[in-house]
Amino acid sequence: xEIILKVENISKSYADGKILALQSISFQVKRGDxxxxxxxxxxxxxxxxxxxxxLMLPDNGNAxxxxxxxxxxxxxxxxxxxxxxxxxxxxxxxxxxxxxQFFANVFNTSVVxxxxxxxxxxxxxxxxxxxxxxxxxxxxxxxxxxxxxxxxKPAILFLDEPTTGVDAVSRKEFWEMLERLKHxxxxxxxxxxxxxxxxxxxxxxxxxxGKIMSIHTPAGIISQFGEDLFAVKATNMSQLLKLLRNETWxxxxxxxxxxxxxxxNSSQAxxxxxxxxxxxxxxxxxxxxxxxxxxxxxxxxxxEK
Amino acid sequence: xxxxxxxxxxxxTKRFGSFTAVDNISFDVKKGEIFxxxxxxxxxxxxxxxxxxGLSKPTEGNAIIAGYDIHKDTEKIxxxxxxxxxxxxxxxxxxxxxxxxxFGGIYGLSREDIRIKTPLLIHKLGLDTEANMxxxxxxxxWKQKLAFSVAIFxQPEIVFLDEPTGGVDPIxxxQFWDLxxxxxxxxxxxxxxTHYMDEAAYCNRITMMVxxxxxxxxxxxxLKEQFKAESIDEVFFELARGAKRKADxx
Numbered sequence: 001x002e003i004i005l006k007v008e009n010i011s012k013s014y015a016d017g018k019i020l021a022l023q024s025i026s027f028q029v030k031r032g033d034x035x036x037x038x039x040x041x042x043x044x045x046x047x048x049x050x051x052x053x054x055l056m057l058p059d060n061g062n063a064x065x066x067x068x069x070x071x072x073x074x075x076x077x078x079x080x081x082x083x084x085x086x087x088x089x090x091x092x093x094x095x096x097x098x099x100x101q102f103f104a105n106v107f108n109t110s111v112v113x114x115x116x117x118x119x120x121x122x123x124x125x126x127x128x129x130x131x132x133x134x135x136x137x138x139x140x141x142x143x144x145x146x147x148x149x150x151x152x153k154p155a156i157l158f159l160d161e162p163t164t165g166v167d168a169v170s171r172k173e174f175w176e177m178l179e180r181l182k183h184x185x186x187x188x189x190x191x192x193x194x195x196x197x198x199x200x201x202x203x204x205x206x207x208x209x210g211k212i213m214s215i216h217t218p219a220g221i222i223s224q225f226g227e228d229l230f231a232v233k234a235t236n237m238s239q240l241l242k243l244l245r246n247e248t249w250x251x252x253x254x255x256x257x258x259x260x261x262x263x264x265n266s267s268q269a270x271x272x273x274x275x276x277x278x279x280x281x282x283x284x285x286x287x288x289x290x291x292x293x294x295x296x297x298x299x300x301x302x303x304e305k
Numbered sequence: 306x307x308x309x310x311x312x313x314x315x316x317x318t319k320r321f322g323s324f325t326a327v328d329n330i331s332f333d334v335k336k337g338e339i340f341x342x343x344x345x346x347x348x349x350x351x352x353x354x355x356x357x358x359g360l361s362k363p364t365e366g367n368a369i370i371a372g373y374d375i376h377k378d379t380e381k382i383x384x385x386x387x388x389x390x391x392x393x394x395x396x397x398x399x400x401x402x403x404x405x406x407x408f409g410g411i412y413g414l415s416r417e418d419i420r421i422k423t424p425l426l427i428h429k430l431g432l433d434t435e436a437n438m439x440x441x442x443x444x445x446x447w448k449q450k451l452a453f454s455v456a457i458f459x460q461p462e463i464v465f466l467d468e469p470t471g472g473v474d475p476i477x478x479x480q481f482w483d484l485x486x487x488x489x490x491x492x493x494x495x496x497x498x499t500h501y502m503d504e505a506a507y508c509n510r511i512t513m514m515v516x517x518x519x520x521x522x523x524x525x526x527x528l529k530e531q532f533k534a535e536s537i538d539e540v541f542f543e544l545a546r547g548a549k550r551k552a553d554x555x
Contacts, residue, residue: 170346
C-alpha cells in the first residue's frame, strides 16, 4: 500500500524547553486509511495537528505529506489537506452558505465542483443556509466546519477531536460519516480522547505526555496486552475494589463501571483464587469471567509502564 | 415526598419562546445519592441543571433544592451547592492556594475557616510542593481533582458536576470517581452528567432525558432489566435514537 503520510522524529517544546509537547513522534499512514491518534487532553494531539497542517514548525524532525516535504513545500501542502480544528473555526458572522463559498474561493474551486463530497452532510445543513454560523447549534457548526474542510477535495483530512463533548448516539453517526468519506478515497487523520472510538480506525497511535506508547491496528494493540484479563462483579462494587487492591495475587485492578477488570500475578487459576478470596471476605453474589481487553485496558497498562 | 430528599423537582418546565427545552419533569434525589443525569446533546440537561442551581427561573413548576425554593431563594441555593464543569472550574492565573481561598470566600466560608482548611486540603491532594504554583501549569488531571475539591470545600448539601471527566486520561478518570464516592460517603449528594456510558454504572440511579422529557429513571441494574439490555450503552441507544429533537435543531 502507498504511504501518503510519513512522520519522522517530530519534536516540539514550549516555554524554553520546559514543556516537551512532542517527543520524537514517528508514524506512517497508508492512502485511504483512517488513522486514529488516541490520548487524553494535554497528550500533544493538537500540537501534532498544527505542525502537520503547516501552522507551526517542529523543533526537530520532518514529514512527507502526499509526496511533499513539510518544511519546504508547505504552500503546496496547504492545497492538499483539509483541517478541522478542535475549536470552531468558521466565520461566525457569515451565513452557512457564505462560509462554504468563501472556503471554496480561497482554494480556487467552486462549491459545485466537489459538491458530491459534501452532499450528504450539506443536505442536513441546507435548511439553515441563510443562518449566520454563530447562531448554529454545536452539531450543525461541526457539520459546517467539516464541509468547509472538504470543499477543495483534500487528499488528507485532519480532524482534531471532532467528537469531544458529543453524545454517544451523535458520535456513532459521525463515525459512520467518516467511513463513507473514506470510501470516497480520502485519507483521514483523526484524534480523540474516547478510547472506544479506536475500533473505527484502521491503525491507531496511543499517545500520552507527548510520546507515542504504541502503534498498531486496534486488534494488534489488543493482542499485545499479553495476559489474561478478568471481569469481576459483586453486590458492593466499591468495597470489592478496595479489597481486591489489597490482595497480593492481584496485579492490577481498575473499575470499568459494571465490572472491575483484574489481572493476576499467580500461576494458580484466577477462578480458584477469587472464590477463596470471596469466601474469606464474605463477598456476596460474586461473578468472575475471562474477557477480551478493550483499548482502554491496553492504554492503562501502557501508562503504568 | 420523601423527607430525606435534598432535591425535589415537581412538574418543572422551561420554555424559550415557542420552544419547550424542559417539559414537565419530576423527580427526587436522596441525601448522599450519586445521581446520573444522562441524555443526548440538546435533550435539555443543561437547561434543567441551570434551573436546579438557581441560575435560571422555570416557566412552570417548582423545585426545592437543599430546602430552598428555586423561585424565591436562589441566593441561598447558590450558597448550599457546589458546581464544577469541564469548561469552567478554576482561575489559571491564580495559584493552587489562591484558588482555594478565593472559592472558599465566594462560597461564604469565614477567613478563619479558610486559613485552617486550605493547607489541609492541599495536603490531602498531595499538592504541598505545588501550593504556590499557578493552576495553569498543572496537568489537566490534577486541575480536575482540585476543581472538584474546591467545589465541595464548603461542604455543600449538593454538588453539580457537568461532564467533570471529559478528556482526562483513563487512570485519572478512575481516581476522580474515587473522590466522588468519598464525597457521597460523607453525605454530599452528587448530581452528575457524563458522556462516558461506563460511568453511568457508578451512579446509584440514572435518568435518561430525551426531547426535554425524562424517559427513564432507575438504578443501572433495573434499567438494564427493564430494557432487556446488556449494558447502559444499549439502554441509551434505545432511548436516544428515538429522539425527534436533534441537538442540531435547537
